[in-house]
Amino acid sequence: MFRIRTKIGLLIATAVVAAWVLPVGTADAEDPYVPPLATLANAVRTDFPEAVEFHLMYAGVPEPQSVDLEFIVEPIHSCGGGTIHSVRFPGKTTIIWRWEPSEEQAFPPGHTVRWRWKVTGADGSVRMSYPREFVWTDERFEWQSYAKDELTVHWHGQYPEFGEHLVGYLEPQLERIEAIETTRNPVNIFVYDNDDDAGPGAVLQRDDANPYEAFNTVVSVMPEEIEGDELTALIHELAHFIVQDRGFNCFNGLPHWLEEGLAMHAEGGLTSEMRRAFAEARLIEQFIPLRSFDVPFSPNTAETAVQYPHSQDKLVRYAQSYSLVEVLKEEFGWEKIGFLIDLFKYGITVDDALKLAFGIDTEETERLWRLRAGLPELAPNRVSTPGADGG
Incomplete structure (x- = not known):
């Protein structure tokens, strides 16, 4: 899956400035019609993982009225071009401002943040600094890196x-997803040797939410042995990256059962607990309809918890997802599954994607799965209304 291109090196834990940033005091404005701001100091001071301090000292604006700081945090997968933060200050010539990202604003180590300043004078004139950038780095440790392709x-x-x-x-492990040959964007894994240092953003279990998913980054914990739940969670998360990298769009998400089924294939199949839960669900015929499948993997969720109590079990849903993908693989092959994933990047609905790839819609996909799995056909009153999956 990953073409060989290796590098080994020490990551220097300091804020870096891009090579095209001009020397202090001579920075050109990004807009050629806006005069440049003559900066005496324009830098950041990072306090990972708590905060970033922006520092500015400038000259050449006799009566400054306001100073605006603009900085952007831009995920790999973003529909709006990232989040642009804008902060306004009174017209001072020296500014120090500390930003403490909230949980919702968190971004991963290794991510590059760009910033610039805009100063407005009393006469309405505007001067703007040239954009600069820094890398959000955990400076507590000396990091080593190893890369193979992306x-x-x-x-x-x-x-x-x-x-x-x-x-x-x-x-x-990842090559088990034969539907996809490679990733299109870089994937970064940061591995700590204990939970405390890794912080709340670490993915330690298969079910853990990854706050850095849109950045193609995962934070993991492994003391030295490459094993355990943390490794399983890492494989599962990387599989999600690979699938989303191919099918990401800003209109319709990929069906949850497809993503989870492919991730379970990357793991190597079902655990004994999942197989047992799947067998129990077969006995009482309690599987969730595909159009209702994207209800979150949590118990006691509104109507589905009442109508399909057993199918709210995460183990069953993982197993059902795996089984669905297994049936599609046997029926149509990995190449067509890869084509299905590629179709989603155009923003089409789940039904349209399934029809183009396999010639069947969501209900027909479910009927095929139930037939191959030896299950009775789903009763009409158990089929949720169209549109639940974006289709």
């Missing part, structure tokens, strides 16, 4: 060959 592992504390060994383990 997959890069960053680690500290473990043995020197850890990154290479981890990539060597992950690669064949």
